[in-house]
Amino acid sequence: MATREVLELLSSSTKLERDRGLVELQRQINDAKEGDIQAIEMALTSLLQDSAARWEQKQGALLGSKLILVSNEDSSEEFALTVRLHALHCLNDSEARVRLAAGEVMGALCRRNGPEIYLSSKDIILEGVQSNLERHPISDSGHEEQKQAEALMEKLSSSPGKESIADAAQIFHDTAGWKNLETWMKCLQCVIEGCGVHFSEHVTQDLVDLIFQTLTHTNRFVRETGFQVCAALVSCGSQEDFDFASDLWYDEVEPMESESMSAMFGDDNPIMLHGYHFAQHLADGLADNWSQVRLSASVATRQFVLNLPNEEARQRFFPALIPRMCLNRYYVAEGVRIYSQETWRRVTGTKGKEVVETYIKDTVEYYVAQTMADNHAVREAACACIAELGSKINRECVRPYVPVLLQALLECFKDESWPVRDAACVACGNFVLCFPEESKSSMEALYPLFFSNLQDNIPSVRQGAAIALSNVAKAYGQEALDVLLAKITEGILGLDKQPQTTEKYSSMDKGVATFGVVKRLRDNDIELHTDKQMYSCGSLAPKMGRGGGCMDHKFRRPSEPWELCDGCTILLSELSGIQQPIASQISNFLPLVAEAARKHHYTEHVHFLETVCKQLPVLAKNVGKRFFKPHIELFLDPVFYSLSCDNALTSSAASQCLNHLSQFLGPNILRGRVEQYNPSYLEKLEANQFIAAF
Template sequence: MADQIIRELCSSQKLERDRGFHSFVKHIDSLESEDVNSLEQDVSKLFIEDSSWEKKHGGLMAAKALLTCGKSSDDFAVDMRSQALKYLDNNEFRVRIAAGETLGALCKIVGPAVYENSKSAILEGIRSNLERERLSVSSQQEQEETEKLMEKLSSSPARKSSVDAEQIFHDTAGWKSLETWMKCLQSIVDNCGHLFNDCVDQELLNLIFQALDHTNRFVRETGYYVCASLVSIGVKGKETLSLEEENAVYRHGDQFAKYMAKGLADNWSQVRLASSVATRKFLQSLPTEEAKAKFYPTLIPRMCLNRYYVAEGVRIYSQDTWRMVTDGDGKHLVEKYIDYVVSYYIEATGADNHAVREAACACIAELGSKIDRKFVRPFVPQLLEALLICFNDDSWPVRDAACVACGNFVLCFPEESRSSMPALYPLFYSNLQDNIPSVRQGAALAIANVAQVYGQESHEEILKKVKEGIEGIKNQPETTEKYSDLDKGPATYSVVKKLRDNDMDLHTDKQMYSCGSLAPKMLRGSRGGGCMDHQFRKPSEPWELADGCIHLIAELSHNPELIPTVSDLLPSLAKSASLHHYNHHVNYLETLCKQLPNIAKNLGKRYFKPHLEEFFDSIFYSITCDNALTASAASQCLNRLSGFLGPSILRGRVEQYNPRYMEMLNANQFIAPL
């Protein structure tokens, strides 16, 4: 039976190897000590020089299982230590990983002595692999593959020189066996636990920190996971260790905090996530709040920002970490360290990574809306200045976030923001006619905040802009040529994507990139790649400004002072919706149908009902159009208006206006409340 299990354990198929390992573990549990000795001899035979990598891998996995079960002999443990060290530099990745896990299993039963006896070999293995220039190519095939990748990068039109290609190669390529040496160290630390405290010295830390400073993102990522294991050793059940004498994590805490902060701001999401894992464990390893507070000025601002980071894994993990670490006191911690928080947020608005700039704008908006105003007020001019710069960003999500943040600051700090309004008005209006629908919505919300705060002094200018926007749709050209009006600039997803998706010339025999991993990074003010094609920016068209004005009318209708004035705009709005001479009129009608019930509810029946019939032609036209989104929006519009006015009232008004519309109205049986 043992022979069959070992054959499965050494199979060339992974499924069989996994099944063999589980069978081997079960088999060990059923054996007596003398039978285990015989099994040890069978396992040792797998490590002959000419055996395949599958046999060596199977032997190491079997050794790990035997060591873990607690029935293995001392001689076998000594032999497996030498075998594991031997195969840590094997050509096969899976063998190297298994060798590291075997050393970790030895540490579980023997303790840190295994590390002390292997320290020089492990640290030298990491040190010698940290620099690619020191590596010798292990095979002709590996050398050829490396040269091909370098050549491919150099020939890309996006690369201006071979230096560019070399840097990208060093940033993203695999780093031979460095990762497995690091994982071996991680396995040792995990299995030694708090006993590893005495093994933490400056030599070890310098080597790990060297990995955290490495140009290659995979090396940095692995380094932070090693750090996550290392900072966990400060925890010894629920006992309180002497911070300075016994807790190596606290003793070297300043260095750890410095590198945690660096990783939390890394340009690569995977590295940022690995650092987030290490940061959580680092803070949880410290036994008292006083011990944690020493490192809060460095870590709190970066932890805060990552709660809004665009990568979902980083964002959700950071939000969970924030709840765990602050225990519901996060707001007061931000207020306590507000100087550090504001300084980092402003610094982040100038980051090369557009995702960081977007998150920084969202965080600044949060400061205005959630933090006690007496703490934020001294920093309002600095924060607004940073947001004004982001308002002109190449990346539309950054512009959108900056616009919303400015609107929040105007609402929360009207007097402090007043001096910035001459610069803000043109920027708000620019976003109101942006190519991206969500940007137009954000601008409408921000402008409505301005109207609410500054009252009559702002109403005239804003309403004038709304009227001009709605009436300007008559100047909308019937069609737009393919690319004649496109200027270089940030990506405009909804426009450029529709225009360019089916252009075969743009998608044939072109360089491919892996989700931005090898594409040129999108720096502030640059014109380079990332995951999006932001080489084109389509100039705004009259219908887009009118579309933004619909959103703005819906927002302004919340303001009781503006209800009569907004109701006076409805005839112009209905007239603009009756124009169907341009390609995008269905998109405009979709927005109208979505917002009309909201406008009706905010204005109330008294101000809305006199203008109801003026929109019937546009609504029923939308129901019959070929655009599914517009037709659906029109159908829901009728249902919601029916819920607001009453089914019988709506039916009576429709029948009186045009009896032919009754058939379509009858098809909308469901009445949705507003």
């Protein structure tokens, strides 16, 4: 392909073609003969000098120039100088993609020529960062942009009052783009990475202070980019292959004296002279409210820990490091969670439990603090971590902290977020099982909360409550069983109070549906949708558990009787698995469950039948053939009704239920019982067995 055709691809308005142009340019560079590179350089220079060029042309020319600089060591000094001047000019371009490409070119120049490129452009780059740190609301050149920002803040505000406008402005500053600051920071990152270890001698107090300002910036994109720059900066230590991409931890870690730092890391490592301050900022990043910032800090943290020269250096930062690494392993954002799990594996190997036990005090204090975080995802992760302490860590290490941990979980049990309530419930069950004596005084407060989750609107919350209550039964034996079996009786018999189907739709508009869509009565109520505060992400929404709000636990939709019956059935199944001689007690409840499964007067009965079909094989196996066989006929009508149900999940559960019962009882025994009870069911049973074979 000719050079002219490559330039046309690089100048295309389509990204795919510009990418293809880079591939073709790389091929030309690889196959270039003497003089060919010079022709390509002249063509790219000509394109960069075109004042009327579109942004796509500028970006293509810059990326092509970067490819020349990186791939060809024989590129001319004149070309490098020309590209540098145009790259610096493009760092102020109105198009962000052009600015990013210009930063990459500066990095490529530093990789080619070393730190002198940075020194010659230092004032421009640092001034670009400094001048963009603050957003000036009113300017002659940005009047239209300011009007758009004010309009957005008006939408974000909950009312025309000054306080709400201020809140909306804060949300806007937290989430909107921040002029050209991100791209200037990216340029600085590329320059540092391009210089590599040679940048170390150019790390000054002014540079470090400037980067620290970005790490505490109000805007999340700036903080994220700041941590990436920070990772690049600390990786340029003087020791070869020593990547200080995150010498950044804090809390109880005291600042190292200069002598101590020099002794540990050497006199020629200026980065480590600021190690404690880096540690403070990275720790904040690891606990940031935004997942992207947290991930950026986590990447730097892994590099830091794995490259510390000795165990003594690691242990100095572990009191603050270990709790944050533990919590991020359960963080709801998948990227942060998976990355943190791998980091934990690499750092601790097979000694994770021992490390946590060594720093148990710091870990407990951090977990308890995070149960009160504004971000619901953090509270959920904290509850999961507390549950892990109870089930995996040496009990003698955890025992002194059980009261404070249980108190924190009790608060989370009342959370407005159902995943937090679910995690707190499971964690409480673990603690009761592991520490029955210490937890006994809390049972008066825990039982109502367990039972509340047992009838929650969310199926997984009911499942979690059943598991937790089975742990209570294991911990306290017959005393707890009496309480739980009484609740099961109440819940199953309470299904009689379930309203009829017609009452289910009392909140629906009785008028003609528009385009076949049924609407709730107040869907178009202006009062519900006007002058209400908006949030761009759940991470920004305030925690309303103590102050009220539509998601407060006191304002949840009241549970319906069928939901409690459903939860009690799951609990009965969980209790049947306890290794105690209670099979006869559990089997006495089977007729109650079968009778409840025959009631179809409410819409959600198919969901309850799904639960029954899933739990019946478990109940049968746990109570044993002796206690189950006398009741099998009671469930045949509900199971075969479910098998023919239009609900796919319920039908599938019934099919699997029959297969499991056939394996448990024997195919001939099940067939004989079905034939004796209702011969018309045989055809369905055989058809189900035929399908199951495939």
